[in-house]
Amino acid sequence: MAEVETEAPQWLSPPKQTGSTWSEYGCGPEVYVLFDAALQSQSQVLIRTTLSNTQTGLTITYFLRAEEGQLKVGHSMCSGAFVVRDGNIYEVTFDLWDASSKITTWTGEGIVFAGPAKKS
Helix, strand or coil: CCCCCCCCCEECCCCCEEEEEEEEECCEEEEEEEEECCEECCCCEEEEEEEEECCCCCEEEEEECCECCEEEEEECCCCCCCCCCCCCEEEEEEEEEECCCCEECCCCCCEEEECCCCCC
8 A cells, every 4th residue: 555645845955057958950959948856755746837938928837847856948859848049038936746736836036047049
C-alpha cells in the first residue's frame, strides 16, 4: 500500500536563471532559458510556469517538468510551450503541483530575464 502524501512540494532553494541556449536547425531555432529547479516532494511534480512578456503584456501559462534539476523555458525547433525572442524582456513565476494536488504557490516578485540572443 502506498504512503499517504502529507506535505506540499517545496523549493530547496529559489529558482534562478543559470543560462540560455539558441541552436539553429533546418526547421527553425531551438531556444531555451534555463533555471535551476531544486525541489523536494514525496511524488512527481509539475511546475505551473507563467511567462509574461513585459513589453506586450502577453501572458502564457504551461505545465513543465524539471529534468535533472533543471527547468527549460522556451521551445524546440518545431514546438514548445513558450516563444522567447531576442530583445524582449520577460517575467516568469513557478508554482509547484504534486501528484496529490498539493500546491506551493509562488510568492514574491517574478524572475525577470531577457530573451536569449541568436548566436552568430
